[in-house]
Amino acid sequence: MDIKRVAYRNLLEWKTSTSRKPLLLRGARQVGKTTLIREFSIEFDNYLELNLEKENDSNLFVSDNITTILNAAFLIKKVTPKKGSVLLFIDEIQESPKAIQMLRYFYEEMPEIYVVAAGSLLEFAMQKVPNFPVGRVEYMYLHPLNFEEFLGAQQNEQAIQALKLIPIPEYAHAVLLDLFHAFTTIGGMPEIVNNYVGNQNIAGLSKTYHQIWQAYKDDIEKYAQNNTYRNIIRHIMETAPLETDRIKFEGFGKSNYRSREVGEAFRALDMARIVRLIYPTTSLEPPLIADLRKRPRLQFLDTGMINNVLAFQGEMLLLSDFSNYYKGKIVQQMVYQELMSIHLETEYKPNFWVREEKDSNSEVDLVYQFEKYIIPIEIKSGKTGTLRSLHQFIGRCNHKYAIRVYAGKLFVENATTPAGKPYLLLNLPYYLSFMIPQYISWFIRNNPTD
16 A cells, blocks of 8 residues: 655655755654655656665676666666656665765766655764765654654545644544544554554554564664673663653663663664654753763654554554553654654654653653744643643743644633643644644734733
8 A cells, every 4th residue: 555655755855846856855763754755756757766775786886987877777777768767766875985975976967866765773873974965965763653644544535634623623622533543552663654554453464563663773883883782772662661751871771781881882872763862952942952971762663663663553453541650751752743744854852851850850752842832742631720841931922822732622712820830732633743834823913812
């Protein structure tokens, strides 16, 4: 089954851009990069696909002449060139630092050729490329499917149309909530979603989850410096899903590993986009700056992978509200995942807000920068009177807007902090997480406070 990706629209814009450069498609393994470009190839008269994990394809880049490379590629792939547009797709380009270097020459010497390169562990390869073609390439980031794409895979156009109405109509709430619960349970890995749509049987997906998770383990270990770091990475991937709060590197997962060792292993996993380090901020107004000195949280590539590792999926099928399940971690993971999915052209990581003082600590689940505001967002089901940390933020910031993400219906309410500052609270159903920027805009435009 074909899954229509939101990124396809971005690829069409890239194709028609007058300032187009070779495109580096970045993202973790198994998020659908190769499939996306193969589908995109129908927009062109000629299509060449190289996989640099294959020796014959990699050997093409022994040459320094891009015309020779292109002609040899047509020959090797047994493709007779036709008049018209040519899309050259270089998959697994991380296997050849020289191929990454050569992208600049496609841009400078053969700009009429459309070049897309992809790789699962590009960040590691890019560190080893002398004279990286800065300014000669552009980037796109691909993530697991978001809720809109999940609905598209099910060919549920009615749900997508309702989802895109701002504000969301009340009649759609119960249906979208149920669909989002299924999505949160299985996650957004394309192969998993394809299998699920085909038979609607979550129990039958376990083998595929394990295969993907094992492939991640095997993949990242190739980039470990030595056996010690391989062991640390294995330990992290086995124990990290159990973490429900901010972490310490020293002794992570009840180990004897030192802070420096664990930190380097985590940074490798972060570069591979499997486990991300999410740092807090103390900012109350733009710019939103992460504080790398403070303890981070962990964000996994996909909630379905966590749910399967922790054997949660059967239990989750019986729940009508995920807000407090597993200490709220699953919903928080999914809200972060949804927000990350909409940032295709820039590297984006969410941040949470902390205030750490001797007698009073506060922590807001998420903050999002929108124009001149940093908007505090709590991800929970409690009543407004329990939003202590959010009230601490509102009491100190220079605006009166806040959001609560939960399982309930959409509405805006007038609220007041315990200290007496009035503010507006947008109660947002968590199936709208990937539309947080649009809803912040709608919220502020329709409720001016200045």
